[in-house]
Amino acid sequence: MALFPAVVFGLITFWLHRRIVRATALPRPWSIVADVALAVLWALALIGFATGRVLDPSWARPVGTIGLIWLAAVFYLFLGLAVVGLVSFAAHIVRWIRRRRSGVQDTPALAARRLGKLRVATAAIVIIALAVTGYGVFEASRPQMVDVDATFASLPPQFDGTRIAVISDLHVGPARDASFTQRVVDDVNEQKPDLVVLVGDLTDGTIPNVRDTLEPLADLQAPLGVFGVSGNHEYYADDGDRWLDVWEGLGVRTLRNARVPIEVDGATITLAGVHDATAPEPYEPDLPAALAGTSPEDFTLLLAHQPKQAVEASDLGVDLQLSGHTHGGQLWPIRYLVRAQQPTITGLDQIGDTVVYTTRGAGAWGPPVRVLTPPEITILTLRSAPPAP
Numbered sequence: 001m002a003l004f005p006a007v008v009f010g011l012i013t014f015w016l017h018r019r020i021v022r023a024t025a026l027p028r029p030w031s032i033v034a035d036v037a038l039a040v041l042w043a044l045a046l047i048g049f050a051t052g053r054v055l056d057p058s059w060a061r062p063v064g065t066i067g068l069i070w071l072a073a074v075f076y077l078f079l080g081l082a083v084v085g086l087v088s089f090a091a092h093i094v095r096w097i098r099r100r101r102s103g104v105q106d107t108p109a110l111a112a113r114r115l116g117k118l119r120v121a122t123a124a125i126v127i128i129a130l131a132v133t134g135y136g137v138f139e140a141s142r143p144q145m146v147d148v149d150a151t152f153a154s155l156p157p158q159f160d161g162t163r164i165a166v167i168s169d170l171h172v173g174p175a176r177d178a179s180f181t182q183r184v185v186d187d188v189n190e191q192k193p194d195l196v197v198l199v200g201d202l203t204d205g206t207i208p209n210v211r212d213t214l215e216p217l218a219d220l221q222a223p224l225g226v227f228g229v230s231g232n233h234e235y236y237a238d239d240g241d242r243w244l245d246v247w248e249g250l251g252v253r254t255l256r257n258a259r260v261p262i263e264v265d266g267a268t269i270t271l272a273g274v275h276d277a278t279a280p281e282p283y284e285p286d287l288p289a290a291l292a293g294t295s296p297e298d299f300t301l302l303l304a305h306q307p308k309q310a311v312e313a314s315d316l317g318v319d320l321q322l323s324g325h326t327h328g329g330q331l332w333p334i335r336y337l338v339r340a341q342q343p344t345i346t347g348l349d350q351i352g353d354t355v356v357y358t359t360r361g362a363g364a365w366g367p368p369v370r371v372l373t374p375p376e377i378t379i380l381t382l383r384s385a386p387p388a389p
Contacts, residue, residue: 003050012074013042019081020126023088024119041070052173052205053237057213059066063173065368072367073133075331079194080125086117119352136369137329143362143375145187150348150355151383154299154319156267160384165222167377168305168324169201169361171233173210173367182216184362184377188305191379195224195262198252199324200231200276200305204240204365207246217250224262228252229307230283231325233365240283246287258285259294262301268296270316273303287312307344307351307358309315314352323354328360335373346373 016038021031044067051064052055056382061319086203091114122130172181189194198217203210228247234240244254253260255273262271272294285304294300302313302321310321328346338345342358349356361378 006046009042009045009049012078012243013038014083016074016077019085020122023085025115025173026119026229027369032078035269037145038154041067041224042298043067045071045074048174051175051353055209057173057177057205057209061175061177063323068175068367069133069137069296069369070367070369072136072331072369075130076129076132077125080129082124084121085119094255101234102153102232114379119341120322132371133369136367136371139374140364140370142370143184143377145191146359146376148348148357148358148378148380149383150320150380152355152387153385154297155298155382155384156264156269157300157308157384158265159268159382162264162382163191163193164225164380164382165191165377166199166322166359166380167196167328167362168263170360170363171201171204171361171365172213172363174366175365176213178213178216178222180363181213182219185216185219187377189219189221193222193379195271196220196226197303197322198228198247199227199322199359200229200363201233201324201363201365202228202231202247203243203277204233204237207242208263211246212249217247217252218372220251224264226252227260227271227273227303228254229303229379230254230256230275230279231274232278235276235279235283240279254339255290258284259290269299269301271301271303273301276305277309278306282347285309288320291316291318302354305306307342307349307356310351310354310356310382311343314354318354321351321354323356323358324361326358327365328369329371330370332372 021034044063047060048064052364136271164362230240230244234243246255257274259270259272262269272290274287274290275283277285300318302318304321304323306325307323313321325344326338326345329338335345343351343357344358346358346360357380359378360373362375362377364370
């Protein structure tokens with residue numbers, strides 16, 4: 001178990017102790033109960049963080065999932081308690097200035113009243129954080145089927161109405177097992193798409209520990225094929241290329257800086273795929289290599305995990321890019337921070353001359369929790385339109 005997360009989680013837990021127990025002068029036995037609970041949840045969070053990487057999910061997943069959910073609660077506790085702390089600090093400065101000017105000291109009654117208000121505010125934050133997290137667990141458990149149309153003048157008319165299922169960011173392994181993947185596969189097959197694409201971050205963990213969580217992918221069905229590209233998480237806990245080999249064994253044709261022609265009724269479009277933008281050597285993304293030999297007149301559909309890869313795609317004449325990675329922020333209000341790192345967060349957008357669709361993804365990274373960013377499986381329908389006059 002890595003030392004770094006243990007230290008980080010420990011510091012966060014100590015801060016929560018200071019804000020919830022010490023700052024409110026929580027009396028016994030409640031102070032002891034709170035500290036024990038914080039210590040236990042710290043240990044469960046470590047188990048959750050290590051599940052799939054160094055711990056076998058067969059025993060670690062049930063307890064580790066509680067720890068991962070707790071991390072989402074900690075996020076909202078931090079936001080709320082930080083606000084309470086800042087307000088308390090500002091009020092303390094104001095009182096200090098007044099005392100300096102008037103020379104009048106606080107009475108015990110006033111101090112007790114302030115402590116009572118702090119206890120109420122802290123209790124309210126704890127209740128709200130736990131309630132929001134509980135809602136987020138429910139929201140994350142139900143991927144929505146989203147229908148999207150995208151129209152292109154450059155699309156051959158034979159492809160008009162082609163339906164593409166976009167699957168991304170399952171992140172199965174630590175908190176989700178093969179049954180979650182099977183639900184996603186069943187939902188996709190029920191839609192009877194023409195083409196299925198997987199745009200990365202399917203697992204979190206090593207191949208020996210979490211390979212079984214992807215086995216339902218073998219049931220995916222589409223007449224034009226099932227294709228996939230790596231995300232950043234394929235490289236975090238194991239060798240990304242070996243993970244793609246696992247996908248291949250499950251019937252997913254992986255595009256490793258490569259392209260394939262997709263043909264319908266004598267017409268052809270190019271389906272290309274690149275490695276994730278942060279993939280390490282020797283797996284760096286190479287879009288020029290993936291598009292080598294294509295014509296500028298060809299309609300090109302690119303699979304690239306991160307939306308920001310569309311900047312290069314636009315320069316190289318890609319018509320449509322399908323991406324994931326952002327989760328739509330996953331936990332509100334993180335989406336506003338994601339905007340600083342990605343040019344688009346979710347849905348259809350235009351980057352240069354390339355149309356980009358960014359799916360929020362079907363799963364969740366870390367905590368199996370989503371707040372105001374529901375998970376999704378997208379059915380994107382291609383539409384052909386005559387060129388503008």
